[in-house]
Amino acid sequence: MPKRTEGNSAARSCDLVLSDLHHRITGVSASIRAVLPKLDERYQLMFLARRSEGNVAARSLWKGFREMARPPVGRPFRIWHVRRNNEMLWGILARDVLRMPVKLVFTSAAIRRHSWYPRQLIARMDAVIATSDRAADCLENIAAVVPHGVDIERFELDGTASENNQAQPWNTYTLRLGIVGRVRPEKGTDLFVNALCATLPNHPDACAVIAGKVTSQYQGFARRLREKLAAAGVLERVFFLDEVSSDQMPLLYSQLDIVCAPARYEGFGLVPIEAMVSGTAIIASRTGAYEAMVDEAGTGFLVDLESSPQIAEAIERLLTSPDLLDRLKQAGRQKVRNQFSLDHEVAGITHVYETLWHQGAHKA
Incomplete structure (x- = not known):
């Protein structure tokens, strides 16, 4: 060259x-x-x-x-x-x-x-x-x-956040779940919220972060999500962030244990591999290239489209099996290094x- x-x-x-x-x-x-x-x-x-x-x-x-x-x-x-x-x-x-x-x-x-x-x-x-x-x-x-x-060096942090970021409210919880992407039905934000309503009440040491912009078109959709979480008694443990800048995404991923990517449709989708190389376990729907990224129970869990119950079941397994959670984190990071750099x-x-x-x- x-x-x-x-x-x-x-x-x-x-x-x-x-x-x-x-x-x-x-x-x-x-x-x-x-x-x-x-x-x-x-x-x-x-x-x-x-x-x-x-x-x-x-x-x-x-x-x-x-x-x-x-x-x-x-x-x-x-x-x-x-x-x-x-x-x-x-x-x-x-x-x-x-x-x-x-x-x-x-x-x-x-x-x-x-x-x-x-x-x-x-x-x-x-x-x-x-x-x-x-x-x-x-x-x-x-x-x-x-x-x-993905840029391995950029995303592969050691999980140690600065003193300021350790003070973020979600870092006071033992286990942290997350979803990244615009808050709208296509990204499956509602499916994630349904699963949270089914699982978080049983796990007071767990919380969730929803990171994504809410455009004017989906303000009502986001309001209904909050109402659903409030009805389940877990709204105070679900933190809504506006759109996170690209340079801050590696730090956010490094503070999460589980990332869900339950999109109803995705062309390719970078979220699973960005999250995996950052050291999280993954729960992803069968769309985009997710099936090539996620090995069932090897690097994460795959769920059918539109299936909040399957998402909730996968979350429950990970929240109650720390050894499995750690194994998926390590395997996911290695898979991205080998195949998706x-x-x-x-x-x-x-x-x-x-x-x-x-x-x-x-x-x-």
Whole structure:
């Protein structure tokens, strides 16, 4: 791979373009931004987005198009890695209408058949990456299956919080459960709350943290969750946090013993592997790539969709079996190290890039 040179990569001819063309930070944004620093070390990278990420400066789409109109140095073409419909459309415009020297790589996490419009866009990509075997089954002409990964060093804390964080109210309890993600039905927040109502009354030494933004659309939904917890007599042991910033997530995970991910639908879903590498046990629904992450009773528990009773049963087992809880924590951490590290993801992605460039060089 080419060595990076000193200076600002955005000012030099780039060979790789990544984009996050969305008005807010989403799960897709998080997966893009996670790999940015490592890819920026390997390639002359340009990042098209509204917000910069760390030391990687963001550029506007207009400025990006002006750069992409010029041939890259030392490559037969640039690669633009896209992950959304609008990015695919802009990429097709750049390559096919404006005749820019660019090839398009698309990553798909969807575990159901795409609708007509995105299928037409995907069919015009130069390479397609699926994030799981289930996602690959919904696509054609897959170049590779590359699961998303997590930054092991960032999440693998030793569980020792600062004096200030030890003072958080949930840290006064012996056992701490949690759910991470926007508070809404799709994420299964209500299923988690139903399970808490069934289990927490029997375990006064346990509490729960619900960490996620409540948008205006779901204010009523969140209010009903609180009412349900109050009726069960456990509301004072359930702590609602607003959206937790990305840099604070490793610390929050490190303070939890069990994390539930009972989503009704998830494309891939980073929560289980982020939590596992942070040292928690996992209870996850059978959606997204969760079945590849969670080994039943080996690294956690898998539950059927919409099943609060199964979530409650898994919680009960873990709260009453400290040896099992410790074993799942250790096994989950090791599984992420072995299979879902950010380095594994970057290696898989760059293999697709290098294959495209190799093929282009031989055709030239």
